[in-house]
Amino acid sequence: MANLTFDYNFNNRASSSDSDTALIYPEDHFFNFTQPLGSSQLAPDQPIDSNSTNTQTETPSGLWNGTSEDSTNNDSISPPNTATFVSYATSLGNFGKMVKCSIPLSTSSEAKFDLYCETIDPDERHALQYALSLETLDLLKDIHKPGRWVVSEDLKKMIIMYCKAFLLSPTITSYRGNCSERVLKAMTELNVNGLPSEKNPLHISEVITCISQQLTSFRSVMKSK
Known part of the structure; x- marks a missing residue:
């Protein structure tokens, strides 16, 4: 750093009302200060070595990492307790x-539940829970609203067979009345696969309609012969 020389002439006098304590500065007395900028000590007529260690500014012990925060403030922040996390x-x-x-869970659900239990960080746990909620929402969207229940092809074949057996039975005295219900009762007692539950009247009604159609069709065929 370049040296800067000051020549200051003290021509003024400092005095007090008391002559005994008056301070008199001689006129034309020069103080030559030759020091590098930033020096904290100035002495008259005494040159300062440019390599003096006074030009170095010490960093206070409280400053670290280039910040002005006191280290005591950082000491109050304790590191996370690993033992607590492991115990939890x-x-x-x-x-x-x-x-x-x-609680019985599927293999896929058990894997997701284990992952949730292994996640300790609250933010990660919230993210996982939100993802699972979105997955559930997607599954619900994929479930279509149940439309009109229809008789399966296998069940329709069984209905045709039972209707033929009913119409060709020698014990039948009349084709009128509740013939469809009687055919359905026989199929239920013989545990025919594909029949809907008796607690579902809408599906039962569909089966009865199908039986009635088959009985009408076969009666027409029998009358034509």
């Missing part, structure tokens, strides 16, 4: 095993 994860894992023993 172990406890949650054991509880998860108890839950899986009491």
Whole structure:
């Protein structure tokens, strides 16, 4: 750093009202200061070595990492307790095993549940839970609204067979009345596959309609012969 020389002439006098304590500065007395800029000590008529260590500014012990924060403030921030996390994860894992023993889950659901129990960070856990909620929403969207139930082809074949057997039975005295219900009762007693539950009247009604159509068709064929 370049040296800067100051020549200051003290021509003024400093005095007090008391002559005994008056301070008199001699006229034309020069103080030559030859120091590098930034020096903290100035002495008259004494040159300062440019290599003096006074030109170096020490960094206070409280400053670190180029910031002005006091280290005592950082000391108050304690690091995370790893033992606490490990203990919490172990406890949650054991509880998860108890839950899986009491609630039957599929293989896929068990894997997702284990992943949730192993996740300790709250933000990561919230993200995982939100993703699972979106997955559930997508599954619900894929479920179409049930339309009109129709008789399956296999069940229709069984209806045709039972209708023929009913119309060709020698015990039948009349084709009128509740013939469709009687055919359905016989199929139910013989545990024909594909029949809807009796608790679902709409589906039962569809089966009765199909039976009635087949009986009408076969009666027409029999009359034509």
